[in-house]
Each structure stands twice: as C-alpha cells, then as structure tokens.
Amino acid sequence: MGLSNVVGDLSLEMEVDAFRRLFPLRFYERHLSESIRPDGRTLKSARDTSVALGAVASADGSALTKIGSTTMLAAAKMEVMTPSADAPDEGSIDCCFVAVEYYMPSICSPLVRPGRPAEIAPVISKQLYDTILSSGMIDLKELSLISGKAAWMVYLDIYCLDADGALFDAALLSAVAAFSHLRFPVVSLNDEGRLVMVPEEGNGDKSGKEVVNKEKRKLSLSSPPFSLTCALHKNYILADPTSEEEAVMETFVTVVLNSSGHLVSLYKPGGPVLTQTSVIQDCIALTRQRMKEVQEILDESISGMEID
Template sequence: MGLPDGSGDLLSEMDGDAFRRLFPLQFYESHFVKSTRPDGRSLTEARETSSALGAVASADGSALVKIGSTTMLAAIKMEVMTPPTESPDEGCIAIDFHMPPICSPTVRPGRPADAAPVVSKQLSDTILRQVNCHSGMVNLKELSLISGKAAWMAYLDIYCLDADGALFDAALLSAVAAFSHLQIPVVSMNDEGKVVVMSEEQGGKEAVNNGKRKLTLSSIPFSLTCILHKKYILADPTAEEESIMETLVTVVLDSSGQLVSLYKPGGPVLAYTSVIQDCVALTRQRARELQAILDEAISGMEVD
C-alpha cells in the first residue's frame, strides 16, 4: 500500500499504532532514516542473546537459547546402533526441527509449518557439512564404539517455542550449545554380546568406553541473518521485519572466521558484492559475541 503525499504530516497527525498497521513499511523507513529501529536497536545491532545449558534433565545434552523473543529448546538423546557398512567406523546424527502451534500465530494445529523442513535442512547441511575433505562441527568417527558393530546415533531435536524472527540463527546456536553440553554415556557388553548403555546398577560390569566424555567440537558454526532493504542492512530481524521486507541473507562462518555458507531464500538479485561483504563483516562480529555467550554458559556449568 502506497503512502499518500505529505507522509510526514500524516505521521505526526496519525496515532503511531494505526500508522504502523496501515503503512508498516513506511513506518519502519521513518525510523531507518534516523539509523534506528522501532525496538530501539541500531540497524546493525542484534537482540539480547542468552544460552542456558542442561535445560532438559532427561537428555544427554541440551540447551535453551533466546535471541530477543525467539526461543529454541535443543535436546540430544544418544542411542547405540549398528553402523552402516559404508562407514563402519562412524556414528550418525539425525536432526529434526519442530515448530509447534504455540510458537507463532501463523502456525496452525495439524499443519506443518513451512519453515520447519527448510530450517532442518539448513541445520543438517551446516552441522554435517564436508568441505575440502574436512569434517563438520562433529567428527563422526568420535561416535564409533566398536568398528562395524556398534556406534552412537545422536538424535538432535530442536523445538521452537517462540518464532520471532531469525529462526535459523537461534536454532543453530541452540544446536551448538546442546553439543557443547553433551556427555556421551558409558556403555557395556550385555550377556547376549550387545553393546548397551550402562545403568548405575551395572557399576560392576566392564565398560566398553572409558566413562562419560564430551565430544571434540571443531569449526563451530555461527550465523547471522540480515534484511537488505534499499540502502539499509538490518541485522537479526524480528518476525515483523521479515514479513515486511523480503530480501533475507544468512551468513554462516566457522569459529576461525571462514565462510561456511551463504543462504538467500528470496528477494531481488544482489548487484553489489560490497553488500555481501558488509553482511560477512557483521557476522564475524556477531560470531565473536556468540562465542563469548557460549563460553560463559559452559563456564557456568563447570562451576556448578
């Protein structure tokens, strides 16, 4: 909907909420010219972010992550499996992303959210990527127990509790946090010769692995989603911002600052590489912030 001439006078005379509802794009642009946003952030400022490890007591690894109002709960359950013949010395990771109706008014009961399979695929590609023969964040060989006979299957489930924009960024951070918290259980051989998770009552049995252990995480990925609108770049958009402005770019960098992926689902073709370079620079800064948040959460768990 176009804004009539004399929009400045109209804005001053019209109630702010009414103007926002009737002319949402123009409402936002009236803030952009002042290098700010309606929620008080600068254009390139991300929302307040927090990470709490161990949010699910029954899981082997878990985390609750919030970016603004966007909230993700990630949980990992480990199960012993027979490894595939093509990779007898590797375990597996299965990733599912869930968007229950409670997360957003746009998600209807009985109907899967359109974004869920897209985010799930992005997460799998990012966490399990193979680039130039280097492993992704998790080395699947670390999930092997007995070559060709037993390995770990890690089931990672991420539940979106509040979908207020930048879903992939929050989901990826929750996955990284859950794997950082993960403790691989102790297993033993039962009377039938099968590898099973040891219970506390089986303390006398010989363990196949040496106590609970943590995974070695490398090339940890961090991401930042930006909206590109005219000459403006908006970092970490809310759901309202995403619904009004269509050009989204998500940059994923690893912990060494190397580009992992760049995802652009829609909007016009980008004509200037400088815009992408600006987004990468913002992501590099954001990655340092997220690493510090994750380190603080891990340190807090170790103290406890």
C-alpha cells in the same frame, strides 16, 4: 500531568500504532532514515542473547537459547547403532527441526495454525542438517564404539517455543549449545555381545561385563558454526530481524561462519539479485562480529556448568 495531557498521549500512541499497522513499510522507512529501529536498536545491532545449558535433564545434551523473544529448546539423545559397511568407524547424526514432527505449536507464532505444520519447518531442518555436516563441527569417527559393529547415533530435536524472527540463527545456536553440553553415556557388553547402557548411579558396571567407555565424556567440537541473518532494504542492512521486520522486508541473507571465521554457507531465499558484492561483504563482517559475541556467551554458559 493533567487529564488533557494523558488523553493527548494516548491519542498519539493510537495514531502511531494505526500507522504502523496500515503502512508498515513506510513506518519502518521513517525509522531507517534515522538509522534506528522501532525497538531502539541500531540497524546493525543484534538482540540480547542468552544460553542455558542442561535445560532437559532426560537428554544427553540440551540447551535453551533466546535471541530477543525468539526461543529454542534443543535436546540431543544418543542410541547405539550398527555402522554402515561404507563407514565402519563412523557414527551418524540425525538432525531434525521438530516442526517436521509437528512439535512447533501454534502458540509460538500467529502464523502457525493449529493442527498444521509450519511451512518453514522442513526448510530450516534441511539447513540445519547441511550446516552441521558441512561445517565439520563433529568428527563422525568420534562416535564410533566398536569398529564395524557399534557406533553412536545422535538424535537432535529442536522445539521452537517463540518465533520472533531469525529462526535459523536461534535454532543453529541451540544445536551448537546442545552439542557443547552433550555427554556420551557409559555402555558395556552384555552376555549376547550387545551394547547396553550402564546406569548412572554407582561407579561403573556392577555386573562385571566389559565396559566399552568407562566414563561419560564430552563430545569434542571443531570450529562450531554460527550464523547471522540480515534483512536488506534499499541501501540498508538490518542485522537479526524480528518477525515484524521479516514481514516487511523482502530480501534476506543468512551467513554461516565457523569459529575460525571461515565461510561455511550463505543462504539467500528469494528477493532481487544482489549486484553489489559489498553488501555480501558487509553481511559477512557483521556475522564475524556477531560470532564473537555469541561465542563469548556460549563459553560463559559452559564455564558455569563446569563450575557447578
């Protein structure tokens, strides 16, 4: 290739990049008209997804998930609590997106400034909490240890390591994966009648105290929820948008389904009113397809952990 060709290619690349920065909507509309996206995906295709369980050794359950470049690290810790008088046979779940605790660092996105929490953090935190509880994924009675006296409190922290769009989808996937990996610690009663953790080394409690749960067991999940965010522009539906696409589009729909295919919730923050029910139906259909893909990825990760 001659020098003139190299200069010509670089010049063309610079022109495309400048057009993309100066006129982002027109840049995307040119791609949409050809049913393709700048990253090579079709309009209704999600990005490559991966799940790695057991990413945090000190946690009772953890997972590192990636959807494209969007990366989430979820870690669940369990503590013994006194159940409320209204629900003596139930435990509790405290689900928080860690940015609420200022754990969403500025390196995860150019939109997050140092020393300031991301504005989207408490919104996603509330969405996660509502979704996990309303989906019925976790039977709170399974968290009971001693009726009326002791139950498990589950703390879930989710660290956003790279924010490149579809943050709620990635956060929810990391939460479900962490709960799939979660194991109940072994506890026993001490002389004062309080529950204490039994060290993992050794077989059981060497002190002779009554062991409440004799072995670490998995948390049973019932129809875990999965979600897909779609960006809407004119007559186009873009599944799993990147942060650049989110900055260009103004209307978004996030559909949450459980593994049985039933609708758990539907979020539509801002944007014009949707008058066509077919758009919502298309988004739900895309979510069902996406749910099957993600469920297979999660099942493979769980199977790999069991083999190890």
